[in-house]
Amino acid sequence: MSDSLGPKLQSPLFDQITIIGLGLIGSSLARAAMQQNLGTTVIGFDRSPEVRARSRELKFATSIAEDLAQAVREADLIILCAPVGANAEIAEQMAPHLKTGAIISDVGSVKASVVAAISPHLPQGVHFIPAHPVAGTEYSGPDAGFATLFNKRWCIVTPLPDSSEAAIAKVAEFWQACGSNVELMSPHHHDQVLAITSHIPHLIAYNIVGTAAHMEAVTQSEVIKFSAGGFRDFTRIAASDPTMWRDVFLNNKEAVLEMLGRFTEDLTALQRMIRYGDGDGLFDLFTRTRDIRRNIIAEGQETAAPDFGRRSESEPQK
């Protein structure tokens, strides 16, 4: 087992932590919470009986509850890790069973609509502190999780105007113990930042993979064979969970359409440069885009290995 998250806490942050939704993110979070001693007990729940059964086999939580009410009744921290579109229903169903003083948080990739979906259902006396860990892989389900998924990644916490400072601090402490760096911002600003850093990249990756699947001049088998020329990098994020991403686009419509408009405008300008043979314009853009990657590597958000380290398949890194 890796100890790269640092030493585990001497005493737990919470008495009971409950995680709703045991896919990649939820099951990773349960593993991290157990490994780091963040709760005296860590309870998991998933609406799918198969996922509950598999999660018991994987033993990544203290126990897996059989129903939502039982899962949340004694919880001091509840983290919603289901697809964003399921949040309103979960909030409504669990509301009558919440303990006074409980903290409700989530991991959704969109925040303004999550706040709008969850807040109206929550009773007085509980704290809602939305959050979004910017981490993931292209795999889904409880088997795909691992305790260090959030290590050295950012977790964005988006408190509401009336959020309790103590509850915000508790949620931040939780994520820091999972290895994350925590940043606070408003739900609205979060949605703009994620539209450009995550949602639009996923959208255009899904789109080009779709375009490539419908060529007449080029066969599917040629696309696959010669994908090392660039295409395959896009297929990784276009293999992400379809339910999650459907919900992201339906729930961050405004920011996504705004940024997509800019992307398309810029692409039209680039298309024009190609059509009219403006080599200097192309060279200029292609030079500027190099710097941003250097900065991402310098900030520790990326590996500097050539070709994402794929080279290590055949030869050791320099």
Added chain:
Amino acid sequence: MSDSLGPKLQSPLFDQITIIGLGLIGSSLARAAMQQNLGTTVIGFDRSPEVRARSRELKFATSIAEDLAQAVREADLIILCAPVGANAEIAEQMAPHLKTGAIISDVGSVKASVVAAISPHLPQGVHFIPAHPVAGTEYSGPDAGFATLFNKRWCIVTPLPDSSEAAIAKVAEFWQACGSNVELMSPHHHDQVLAITSHIPHLIAYNIVGTAAHMEAVTQSEVIKFSAGGFRDFTRIAASDPTMWRDVFLNNKEAVLEMLGRFTEDLTALQRMIRYGDGDGLFDLFTRTRDIRRNIIAEGQETAAPDFGRRSESEPQK
């Protein structure tokens, strides 16, 4: 040193191999040719005095020539590895010095325009066999090269209607000894295949990185911090060599504009689905795109490690 290219040849394929242009591809090719005993001598040349000096220090060739005429005079195989836009001038300058029976090849990412640029300058009695190894990293220059760059990657050879079968076979043998799988197709078809598998992916990666650099609502530092949500995958290919890519777009204009038209059409349809909340349409596309990645992994053109193996920074792979 890696032995993953297999045993080196008992006797060289060529007496003298000359490589013109000693960047990532040219210097990798020289290293592979030396390691695999593909030529009795391997001569390098680059028009930049700095690159020549550095290449001598790196010792990846038998020797580095001081001028083009001297580099090609005795060569049995000449491979042009300069940016595509430089090919016409190189062909014109080297033409008077070529040995009868010499094979001229190249590594350009576009083929029809390379054929048009080079063919008119070549004298009778030499063989021109264009080729394109589909391999690379985001790094440039003689230091970035390594002998196994082409291992298990495809090399597309695009013979002309009157190409000699013996010369085609010799070039194919050369690439196979560098570890590549060889496929033959026409220059025109090559350009269509690469437009979708490589040129369009690069173009939209350059474009989104450019778009992200000009937001008012989101700062550059936020883009960098939260890039792990998807954006950073695009920055890798948007960090590729600007000169090479300018030349690619100027020289494969027709196929790139055609495929870009389809990409934009599909993106407009996707944008409409988001605007009108067509969740089923989104889910359907996002499900179909998963298969193509599975096939790329099955074909050995990609690693199956989650997150491109970035996870290995903090925890061993499953």
